[in-house]
Amino acid sequence: MPKLSPTEPFIHPDCIIGNSRFGAYTEVGHGSRVLNSTFEDYAYCDRYADIANTTVGRFSNIAAFTRIGPTDHPYRNAAQHHFLYRSSYYFEGAEDDPAFFEHRASRRTTLGADCWIGHGAIIKPEVTIGTGAVVASGAVVTRDVSPFMIVAGVPAKPVKMRFEQSVANALLEIAWWEWPHDRLRAALEDFRKMPAAAFVEKYR
Numbered sequence: 634m635p636k637l638s639p640t641e642p643f644i645h646p647d648c649i650i651g652n653s654r655f656g657a658y659t660e661v662g663h664g665s666r667v668l669n670s671t672f673e674d675y676a677y678c679d680r681y682a683d684i685a686n687t688t689v690g691r692f693s694n695i696a697a698f699t700r701i702g703p704t705d706h707p708y709r710n711a712a713q714h715h716f717l718y719r720s721s722y723y724f725e726g727a728e729d730d731p732a733f734f735e736h737r738a739s740r741r742t743t744l745g746a747d748c749w750i751g752h753g754a755i756i757k758p759e760v761t762i763g764t765g766a767v768v769a770s771g772a773v774v775t776r777d778v779s780p781f782m783i784v785a786g787v788p789a790k791p792v793k794m795r796f797e798q799s800v801a802n803a804l805l806e807i808a809w810w811e812w813p814h815d816r817l818r819a820a821l822e823d824f825r826k827m828p829a830a831a832f833v834e835k836y837r
Contacts, residue, residue, distance in 0.1 A: 702742035746810035803833035
């Protein structure tokens with residue numbers, strides 16, 4: 634039997650999950666925290682990923698110790714400490730600041746289908762990672778990344794495209810990440826053995 638399920642996410646021990654939804658064949662690695670986020674079908678994260686306010690696209694690959702959608706402090710105020718918005722933790726009779734938390738949750742990060750987020754990478758709020766893109770290990774992404782682009786560095790900058798533009802365009806046209814489960818299974822050997830250019834030639 635497959636390890637992953639079409640109906641229930643595989644959530645490893647010691648995870649913190651809050652206000653999040655999971656599609657078919659999804660997995661959350663040991664010790665990860667997922668808040669106010671959606672994992673679309675086949676998406677997964679490895680150990681100790683910290684993901685907030687993010688839409689994780691189908692087949693997204695998220696390595697260990699990543700931080701996606703990290704929340705910001707109110708650095709334009711005189712103080713930027715928790716006591717401004719988690720006020721009930723510190724002061725008798727004080728309420729937390731709901732407007733601050735609503736604004737924080739509204740700053741969505743989006744990961745496109747089949748992107749790969751490398752070990753220890755950070756992706757800031759309101760950034761979109763394109764379909765099939767690669768974020769190198771340790772990168773800090775502050776701007777949108779185009780489909781099939783490889784980015785690296787601090788801040789992350791484009792390094793090169795994974796494929797020639799014609800192949801990238803063909804993959805976007807084929808959109809295999811939208812295929813039903815049985816069609817993926819039927820094409821498994823081609824996914825394994827064919828270079829991308831040959832794959833699009835066959836399935837275009």
